[in-house]
Amino acid sequence: MATTAVDRVFAPTRGVLQEAGEMMILTGRTIVSAVKPPYPYGAEFVGQFMFALRLCWFPLLVSTVAFGYEAPGLQAANFLVLFGALDRLGGFFVLASIREFAPFVDAIVLAGVAGTAITADLGARRIREELDALEVLGVDPIKNLVVPRFLALMLVTGLFDIYALLFGVFGGVLATLVNHQPLGPFWATFFNNASTTDLWGSVVKTTLFGAIIAVVCCYKGMTAKGGAEGVGRAVNEAVVIAFLAIFAFNYVFTQVLLATHPALTDIVK
Amino acid sequence: MSFEDSEGTPIAGDLADGSPAAAAGPELTTRPAPPPGASEEEYANHSYKVYPSGRRNVVEFDNTYKSFGRNQILRGLTMGIPEGMVSMILGPSGTGKSVCIKHMVGLLYPDSGDVRVQGESVPDMPDEQLFEMRKKFGLLFQDGALFSSMNLYDNVAFPLRQHTEKSEQEIEEIVMRRLTEVGLGYSRDKLPNELSGGMRKRAGFARALVLEPDILLFDEPDSGLDPVRTALLGELILEIHREMMEDAKAQKKPYLPTFAVVTHDIMSARRVADYINVLWRGRIVEAGPAQDMLNSDNPFIRQFLAGESQGPLTMD
Numbered sequence: 001m002a003t004t005a006v007d008r009v010f011a012p013t014r015g016v017l018q019e020a021g022e023m024m025i026l027t028g029r030t031i032v033s034a035v036k037p038p039y040p041y042g043a044e045f046v047g048q049f050m051f052a053l054r055l056c057w058f059p060l061l062v063s064t065v066a067f068g069y070e071a072p073g074l075q076a077a078n079f080l081v082l083f084g085a086l087d088r089l090g091g092f093f094v095l096a097s098i099r100e101f102a103p104f105v106d107a108i109v110l111a112g113v114a115g116t117a118i119t120a121d122l123g124a125r126r127i128r129e130e131l132d133a134l135e136v137l138g139v140d141p142i143k144n145l146v147v148p149r150f151l152a153l154m155l156v157t158g159l160f161d162i163y164a165l166l167f168g169v170f171g172g173v174l175a176t177l178v179n180h181q182p183l184g185p186f187w188a189t190f191f192n193n194a195s196t197t198d199l200w201g202s203v204v205k206t207t208l209f210g211a212i213i214a215v216v217c218c219y220k221g222m223t224a225k226g227g228a229e230g231v232g233r234a235v236n237e238a239v240v241i242a243f244l245a246i247f248a249f250n251y252v253f254t255q256v257l258l259a260t261h262p263a264l265t266d267i268v269k
Numbered sequence: 270m271s272f273e274d275s276e277g278t279p280i281a282g283d284l285a286d287g288s289p290a291a292a293a294g295p296e297l298t299t300r301p302a303p304p305p306g307a308s309e310e311e312y313a314n315h316s317y318k319v320y321p322s323g324r325r326n327v328v329e330f331d332n333t334y335k336s337f338g339r340n341q342i343l344r345g346l347t348m349g350i351p352e353g354m355v356s357m358i359l360g361p362s363g364t365g366k367s368v369c370i371k372h373m374v375g376l377l378y379p380d381s382g383d384v385r386v387q388g389e390s391v392p393d394m395p396d397e398q399l400f401e402m403r404k405k406f407g408l409l410f411q412d413g414a415l416f417s418s419m420n421l422y423d424n425v426a427f428p429l430r431q432h433t434e435k436s437e438q439e440i441e442e443i444v445m446r447r448l449t450e451v452g453l454g455y456s457r458d459k460l461p462n463e464l465s466g467g468m469r470k471r472a473g474f475a476r477a478l479v480l481e482p483d484i485l486l487f488d489e490p491d492s493g494l495d496p497v498r499t500a501l502l503g504e505l506i507l508e509i510h511r512e513m514m515e516d517a518k519a520q521k522k523p524y525l526p527t528f529a530v531v532t533h534d535i536m537s538a539r540r541v542a543d544y545i546n547v548l549w550r551g552r553i554v555e556a557g558p559a560q561d562m563l564n565s566d567n568p569f570i571r572q573f574l575a576g577e578s579q580g581p582l583t584m585d
């Protein structure tokens with residue numbers, strides 16, 4: 001039958017669209033619920049914040065230093081040495097680290113470490129019917145579980161961006177030192193190119209990354225089904241979707257930021 | 270029927286001998302058509318008889334349909350849970366008893382048809398009203414659904430802390446009474462994953478009770494319990510119901526406490542039930558006060574209530 005053939009082709013797409021739609025709705029409901037009194041989620045918020053902090057600080061430290069040292073650090077340094085322009089590494093770091101690498105490493109570590117923990121936790125509670133039990137006991141899971149995770153992840157991801165920046169730039173410093181170069185020119189070109197717009201742009205961007213990770217991971221956890229195996233699947237899907245959503249959002253955000261702040265595209269010597 | 274009307278009718282076990290309805294048994298004038306996609310033959314054993322309980326229904330299903338993908342679960346379910354009685358919902362494994370319970374508290378919504386609680390349609394309720402309505406319920410989930418991050422004491426205290434202004438001392442008194450009743454007084458500090466399935470079940474039972482709500486739903490309270498504890502739990506249910514009835518009457522509450530128990534244990538059904546709903550293939554086969562049901566001549570009901578292998582119900 002024609003309709004079933006069409007159905008079969010489009011069913012997966014429709015599933016994706018439907019999920020995307022439901023995540024949008026969850027985002028909306030989360031924001032409304034966060035703003036509207038009462039605010040019973042304080043303790044859970046602090047708990048989740050500390051939890052994410054504890055889980056992520058070390059993986060993030062290792063990844064940012066390693067990543068900052070390796071990719072924009074060593075590789076770019078090798079390249080710049082060809083032109084005898086290693087002193088420009090600092091300027092390059094503003095472009096690379098503040099605008100792109102630090103936020104990315106930050107988001108990837110947060111999604112991979114804290115996001116998966118959220119999905120696994122909520123998924124397990126869904127499977128054990130704990131979430132149903134909460135609802136029947138008059139506890140709104142969005143207000144009491146999603147909102148605190150949403151706020152905590154936004155705050156943590158935003159803060160960790162600065163942390164990632166610092167350690168990323170430290171990686172660049174290492175790369176400069178490994179090439180037996182003085183640090184003076186590194187900092188000079190770094191601060192010549194750095195602007196406050198870069199900094200707040202980066203922090204705002206990662207805060208929104210945090211929001212995306214939280215919504216995707218909460219959604220996947222709360223809709224997990226099919227036993228323990230289903231929780232595993234949900235975690236897996238949550239990471240993939242969170243990464244894709246972050247890549248897409250990053251593209252849009254960077255374009256908008258560059259378009260509205262043309263000064264950012266000028267490279268200062 | 271209003272509360273005053275039901276004052277005079279006998280309650281609990283003594284319904285069986287007195288009620289005039291028991292003798293006659295209602296005759297259906299029109300037989301409902303089988304659900305779409307099913308043959309009349311599959312529903313041959315559904316006599317759809319409902320022997321009158323003499324009470325108004327606090328929970329009503331009205332031609333409710335629910336499917337999960339292609340899996341049709343409720344297929345035109347029309348069922349009532351009469352006020353002030355201990356009702357049993359019986360049915361073969363996988364017919365949708367748990368699904369049915371989740372419809373009552375608005376955790377699942379019907380595809381079509383209606384579910385009413387104290388006369389109000391659950392699917393039509395806005396969120397706020399739904400949260401209010403849920404306070405009338407206590408629910409024991411099939412797997413206990415204890416909060417894994419809290420110990421037993423906090424689990425049982427949770428509804429009290431959530432919905433009442435009681436002091437910690439009052440809460441402790443209530444919680445310990447309930448935990449002791451189900452034999453878990455000494456395990457108050459244990460976490461759910463340190464308990465056996467049966468112990469989790471009993472803790473879930475205690476948690477459902479603490480608020481003494483109008484409507485208590487127990488999804489297989491006795492599965493995973495040993496025979497002695499099953500019998501004791503049956504008695505406990507009756508005793509708690511009796512207590513709550515007295516309280517409700519003394520306080521002139523607008524609704525008498527209503528229990529609905531899903532079970533596979535025919536013995537406890539015989540001992541505990543005032544009213545029995547038998548569910549199969551997404552519809553009620555027959556329903557009525559316990560005595561009427563035990564005397565029913567419907568082959569499915571006879572097979573099921575006697576737990577025999579011969580009869581309309583087979584493995585598939």
Ligand SMILES: Nc1ncnc2c1ncn2[C@@H]1O[C@H](COP(=O)(O)OP(=O)(O)OP(=O)(O)O)[C@@H](O)[C@H]1O
Nearest residue numbers: 337340342360361362363364365366367368369411
């Ligand atoms: N959320 C759900 N999604 C998909 N299918 C479901 C869902 N909940 C229940 N089902 C299906 O509905 C059917 C009835 O389930 P239900 O748990 O209500 O059975 P039951 O009558 O309680 O059985 P038992 O006596 O074994 O507990 C099962 O086939 C189950 O697979």
Ligand SMILES: [Mg+2]
Nearest residue numbers: 366367411488
């Ligand atoms: Mg069940």
